[in-house]
Amino acid sequence: MNDFLHQDLSVYQLALGVEAPAQTVALDPATLLSLVRAQIDLLIEQQQSTTLWVKLPPGKVWTTELTRYHSSMSESSYIYNFHVEGRKTGLEEENLTSLSNLSNNYLDIELSANNQIQREYFLIVLSANFCSLIAAYRPRKNNKFNNLEKIDNSKNQLLFTITSIDNKVIQRVLDGIQKEIFSNSQPIAPKKFICPTVCEPALVSQLLTKQLQRQTELNRRVGVERVAKLQQQNQELQTKERLKDEYLTNVCQELRTPLTQMKTALSLLNSPTLKPHQRQRYLQMLNTQCDRQGVLITGLMALIELEHNLEDAALELVKLSEIVPGVVSTYQPVAQEKGIMLGYTIPTDLPTVWCVNGGLRQIVIYLLNNSLKFTPNGGQVWVRAKVQGEYVQLEIRDTGIGIAESEISKIFDCFYRVRSGIIHEDGAGLGLTIVQRLLWHCGGSINVKSKLDEGSIFTVQMKIGKEE
The missing domain is CATH 3.30.565.10 (Histidine kinase-like ATPase, C-terminal domain)
Structure with a gap:
């Protein structure tokens, strides 16, 4: 079942359009994922009748969260899953059997490929005594990309994000979605677009607790990874330093050997009792060691030039x-x-x-x-x-x-x-x-x-x- 949104719909802009909009924060995808996971944790724990409006970045790590919720949702819960035209989230393939049994509880809403909402992600949770909104916008980079999937999967690009439990903000977003959606054969009931007036404080408190737990776990994992990366970099630097020291020691030793022999030959040439054939032998020694040192210097220069040029x-x-x-x-x-x-x-x-x-x-x-x-x-x-x-x-x-x-x-x-x-x-x-x-x-x-x-x-x- 496909429904279409007009190009002027923007969940992010709708959330910003209220009289006192929530503050926008720039989050990396990992932090956004921790917020989504905290929401899913709360929904699974409460097992309430819930309506979920969702559009998440592509990728298995994101669809796993929808799969996790879908596998534990009650029969009176609904998922309205948005995706850009021609690009599925992967939820359908992973849970084809389950979805066929719950076809009335799941609706796939397709968006036009050139819609501005294709740069946005959101998760709206509606239940009788609780509502929440996460809306994120992926800004355009200075350089232009034709492959949108490469941008979506970027681990470094920050997302402008709004989170809210204000029913006025969420209702404005729902009104915008309802206004733009039209259905030919499977209409969405108007009650699905109604946000509860007040959220239960206990549920809000639980949500904040779970967000803190998820963020703490994320920070711990990032800290462990950062320490491991720093340790690896430190080990690499120590290895390079050791190899450099060994290299310089070997260079000095190799250059010292012919110099020592040349100095010995020069000392012997100064002997007053030196015979002609001995003089010739020492001169030959000087010549040989000079050649050897020349070969060493030429080889060193060749190796240094090679290592410098190989980089590019x-x-x-x-x-x-x-x-x-x-x-x-x-x-x-x-x-x-x-x-x-x-x-x-x-x-x-x-x-x-x-x-x-x-x-x-x-x-x-x-x-x-x-x-x-x-x-x-x-x-x-x-x-x-x-x-x-x-x-x-x-x-x-x-x-x-x-x-x-x-x-x-x-x-x-x-x-x-x-x-x-x-x-x-x-x-x-x-x-x-x-x-x-x-x-x-x-x-x-x-x-x-x-x-x-x-x-x-x-x-x-x-x-x-x-x-x-």
Whole structure:
């Protein structure tokens, strides 16, 4: 059964239009919900014959209150439920069986979609010795939204709200509703629009008590959530501070090591008994340590720039078949010089993946460089890719020196370098850190399997993207 309201009806404005209107307060949706729940609590407890005029925000949390009241209402009680054209509250679906048995006690009143009342919510309670009104208005934001449901479900937008038990205010609202409603086949009895002259003080007192109880519970819950959120934020800040301290400590240590060796070499060069071949060795030490410190500083700058740029970096769609072969070809001379067999299998029909601009090339360069560096002469390095579920999986496998099980969990840490007596590691120890952070930003991941003297397998997973 559908009834329609004219566009000039506004319950909120009717409540404001009396000689001494109630004071308007700005409430968040959670506080408004606590007021509604207090009303429902009182009605269920009193079990009186009641007429309910209601229009609540969409959402399960609101319809649950109507459902709760509907399931315990007496047969002489009525619900007149308002909704905007084409948008149901959900009460009908949840209680279809009950409503079919109480069709005479429930009336669905449909409002025109462009009606100003679509921005309002209200709950009017009428019984023989009690009446109350809650009317709320959702103001328009500066920016325009086409999706009204997104606005209705906002947890932060304040609602201008009026609450009243004044029969003059409520009667004015009822008169406005009665004037605008017309029915073709199921008229609403005129007595349903009559507000009792006086409310029983005991019921008003009970209502205020329940509102206080509901608000106290709401405040307690909000307080608990706020404390939990602050504790989480505090923990995150402490973790960031600890990581920053560890990072700075590692930076200082890494920069101090080459400086110490350079100072030692300079001291030895001042020896009056220094022989030519010793002088050459110490000069070479100076040159090596200067290069090492340069690599460290370059790596640090690269990591800092990456972290700064990743905050605003947009993802783009890239194809592995357009990036990987070119990087592999660049490293072919290095592989040939060490007698390493370097090959790849990258199907051209692989789907595109999400990555930051230039990120995929960096990932492949760092991983391929590591594999070649730690693979002895005569070894093998393969690069393969395939689809794995919602990801494209890139695998770089080598027959290098491998990584001890105790070191695998550390290799992505800043400045960590695998210690080996076979190969001298002169890098900054930041390559795998950069790879991991690039992948985190684009929703990917990396893991490694390795055994000493048998080689390593680095597996990268990148999320498949679709062309718009």
